[in-house]
Amino acid sequence: MSQFKFSAGxxxxxxxxxxxxxxxxxxxxxxxxxxxxxxxxxSAVQFHDDDAVPNMNNMTIEEIKAEARNVKKILDKYGMxxxxxxxxxxxxxxxxxxxxxxxSKEDYEFAMWxxxxxxxxxKELGTNRIVLWLAREGTLCAESKxxxxxxxxxxxxxxxxxxxxxxxxxxxxxxxNEPIDRSYCGTIGHVMAVSAASIDPSRVEALLESAHxxxxxxxxxxxxxxxxxxxxxxxxHLNDQNGIRYDQDxxxxxxxxxxxxxxxxxxxxxxxxxxxxxxxxxxxAMRTQKQDVGYKHLENSIKVVKLLEEKVAKFDYEFQKKCxxxxxxxxxxxYVMELLLNA
Numbered sequence: 001m002s003q004f005k006f007s008a009g010x011x012x013x014x015x016x017x018x019x020x021x022x023x024x025x026x027x028x029x030x031x032x033x034x035x036x037x038x039x040x041x042x043s044a045v046q047f048h049d050d051d052a053v054p055n056m057n058n059m060t061i062e063e064i065k066a067e068a069r070n071v072k073k074i075l076d077k078y079g080m081x082x083x084x085x086x087x088x089x090x091x092x093x094x095x096x097x098x099x100x101x102x103x104s105k106e107d108y109e110f111a112m113w114x115x116x117x118x119x120x121x122x123k124e125l126g127t128n129r130i131v132l133w134l135a136r137e138g139t140l141c142a143e144s145k146x147x148x149x150x151x152x153x154x155x156x157x158x159x160x161x162x163x164x165x166x167x168x169x170x171x172x173x174x175x176x177n178e179p180i181d182r183s184y185c186g187t188i189g190h191v192m193a194v195s196a197a198s199i200d201p202s203r204v205e206a207l208l209e210s211a212h213x214x215x216x217x218x219x220x221x222x223x224x225x226x227x228x229x230x231x232x233x234x235x236x237h238l239n240d241q242n243g244i245r246y247d248q249d250x251x252x253x254x255x256x257x258x259x260x261x262x263x264x265x266x267x268x269x270x271x272x273x274x275x276x277x278x279x280x281x282x283x284x285a286m287r288t289q290k291q292d293v294g295y296k297h298l299e300n301s302i303k304v305v306k307l308l309e310e311k312v313a314k315f316d317y318e319f320q321k322k323c324x325x326x327x328x329x330x331x332x333x334x335y336v337m338e339l340l341l342n343a
Contacts, residue, residue, distance in 0.1 A: 001307050003268065007083040007278040008037055009046035016287040019246075025291045031074050042279055042300050048088035050116040052125065056117060057092075064117055068124035068335050075125070082125035084171065084235070087111070090135035090179065098136040100157040101150040101184065106326040108153075112160060119165050129234065130161065131207055133173040138183040145180050151184050159199045170337055171234040173207040174223075176216040187216055188223045192230055205234030209282055210263060211241035211249060221262035228270045236272075237282035238263065238301060249284040252301035253308070257340055264308040265315070269284040279305065311339055 010033050015023035027038070034045060036059055049054055053067045075082060089099035089111050097103055099111030138153055139145045158170055172194060178325035185194060189205050195204035206227040213220040227233035240250040240260065253260035266272075273279070283297045316335070323332035337343070 002302075002309055004273050004279040004305065004309075005043045005276075006041060006299055006302055006305075007044040007046050007203075007280045008042050009048070009280075010051050011048075012281065012283060012298060013202070014284050016285065016289070018287065022286065024287050025285075025294050028294075030071075030265075032174055034074055034078050034080055036295055037298075038078045038080060040295065041302055042080075042281070042298070044083040045075065046052065046083050046106060046280060047085045047121070047125065049085055049114060049121055050091075050206065052085065052090050053117075056114075061117070061120065065120055065124050068121045072125050082127040083280070084127055084129035084131045085118045085122040085125065086131035086133060087114040089114060090133075094261035095136055097144075098138070098264060100134070100154045101137045101145065104143065112157060115157070115161050115309075116164055119161065119168055122168070123165070128165075128167045129169050129171055129268070131171045131235070132158075133175065134183065134185050135175070136180055137185065138180045140180055140182070147184065155185060155194055155197050158194065158204060161203075162198065162200050162203055169203045169205060170232060171205050171207040173209060173212070173237070175209070175212040175217075175247075178215070187213075187218065188226050190314050191248070192227070195232060199267075205232045207235040207237065207280075208233065209239065210252070210260075211239050211247055211282075214241040215244055215247065217244060219262075220259065221266045224263060225266050225270075228266065228272070233272065233277070235277055235280055236263075236267065237280040239281075239283045251283050251297045251304070252281065253304040258336065260304060261308050261311060261336070261340060264305060265312045267310060267311045281305075314339065 010030060013028040013033050015025045017023045052071045053064050056064050089095040094107045094110040102108045122130060140218045161170060170190045174185055174187050174191050176183050188208060191206040194203045208223050210220040213223045224233060238252040240252055240255040241248050242255050278336055281298055281301045283301050285294045285297045
């Protein structure tokens with residue numbers, strides 16, 4: 001039995017499209033995805049704004065809200081919740097040069113329109129959490145933007161969202177690179193600074209994705225711990241990553257089991273989830289997977305989390321204290337390896 005509630009997004013049952021190859025699986029219809037999530041132990045759905053309301057750019061505010069209410073009926077049908085809504089700014093032609101940090105006044109106003117509509121959608125879906133993955137908030141050309149000005153513009157944009165709805169919580173998902181190479185909010189430390197500069201720091205929190213920390217050359221467990229120390233870890237996206245390459249979204253624990261163990265350990269030890277936080281499983285199926293088994297990556301990731309929870313429950317904290325007192329870290333390290341290897 002896990003202490004965690006799990007969430008996933010429709011994109012986690014993906015078609016296998018990548019930079020050098022086309023789709024290898026069919027798109028899973030939304031209701032079918034929700035049904036499959038429920039079957040494999042997932043309790044909530046993560047949404048981009050246009051996951052809930054496709055073609056929203058051509059709809060009125062009332063039409064957007066009505067469509068979101070239809071999606072809520074599907075969630076209710078399967079006893080599912082919405083974890084958050086995230087404006088998908090990086091996919092729109094208006095936001096080629098960023099949204100909240102765009103050099104274009106028209107494109108900036110579009111980004112804010114999508115942000116406000118995401119809040120409207122979230123309310124209809126029954127969640128007060130808005131996730132900002134600031135995918136293009138930075139630059140490909142260092143001299144094309146004044147970074148101080150644009151960082152302040154980003155903070156001002158967040159403030160406008162906080163003012164638009166007094167109940168929302170904004171979770172910033174940090175990432176150091178890809179699709180841009182100069183991100184303005186690349187790590188949890190950056191998120192904490194932006195939160196502190198906002199008009200209501202209590203409503204600006206962090207979302208840590210394992211792979212994003214690895215891409216920054218950082219330890220995901222320590223990034224989680226940093227946010228936990230400030231009581232700011234609003235959500236986590238667990239996955240794995242083979243080195244500092246492209247963002248791979250591999251099944252959790254598939255590359256570094258000890259790394260995964262320490263992520264689960266820091267969450268368990270600090271009571272993560274007791275305030276309703278979810279453990280997001282943000283993984284993609286390998287392109288080699290066929291349609292009928294294109295969800296095993298989700299099942300496997302959840303299973304690894306649960307198995308590692310069992311390892312944490314068996315962790316000998318008294319032996320840890322002894323090793324620390326004697327400064328015998330080699331013994332402690334070997335103990336952890338034996339624990340993970342059942343030796």
